[in-house]
Amino acid sequence: MPRSSAYEVVLDASLFTPDRLQPTAVGRLAFQAGTRWLRDHVCGHRTLVSEHRVGFVLWAWQLEYDQPLRFHDADEARVEVRARVRGPRASQLEMEMTVSGPAGVAVRTRAASVPLRLTGDQALSGAPTTLPDSFVAGFHEDEVERSPYLSPVRGLLGAFEREGERIASHTTAFRVHRHHCEVADQWYWVESLGFAGGAREECVLRHGGSAPELRRALAEGIRRVDATWLRAGQLWDLLRVRTTAYRHGGGLAFVHELGLAEDDSGGPYAIVVERV
Secondary structure, three states: OOOEEEEEEEHHHHHHOOOOOOHHHHHHHHHHHHHHHHHHHHHHHHHHOOOOOEEEEEEEEEEEOOOOOOOOHHOOEEEEEEEEEEOOOOOEEEEEEEEEOOOOEEEEEEEEEEEEEEEOOOOEEEEEEOOOHHHHHHOOOHHOOOOOOOOOHHHHHHHHHHHOOEEEEEEEEEEHHHEOOOOOOOHHHHHHHHHHHHHHHHHHHHHHOOHHHHHHHHHOOEEEEEEOOOOOOOOEEEEEEEEEEEEEEOOOEEEEEEEOOOOOOOOOEEEEEEEE
């Protein structure tokens, strides 16, 4: 049976919107949960980076809200996380987390990361690689999946364009400051979820008068997030977030493309899809 790590987290008001856990708060809980699972069962994150020269870059992430969990519902929540190696050549590390409150599972997340062989510099530079055999050996047989995880983001974009209707677009700029970064002065991936959420709110504030249905994104909140990261933002980068809102399948979807404000040639750094 796949191993899990389960523990309680104390809840405080900073983790919540009025009616649910904030996406960025869930992202932080998920990153901490994955780090804990590695420490409990295979190898601590610090040891992996500093001694084995292996790092991970998040490639794809999903968040889905299930049962309600609000600030006034509980003093603590139960976090449970499982992990597995994926891909025919052990090219991905997948983490699945749930956060549960009194009504049951409140949120579910899935994260797929790809490994890097680190060069040893302060910036934690590295090149794509497969997971070392010594690392994979720490996983049980039922924690290894030969098929790779495939991100749904590109398929969602195609479906919105074919079957949906564009109802608004907006561009927002953000600067990556040090409090948005992790130890190597690259953006902490969770903060890019915050940039996307801020861009959605700016879009609704700007276009909610001419397209009132957009206000649902503020009144009802987001029910699902699908994101993929293609490159990392760096300290003091000026980011441009291009947001497009679609009417699709009876609901609303927001597509956020995050990239450098001064350079369109390199393509997006990340794509975040939020669905209401």
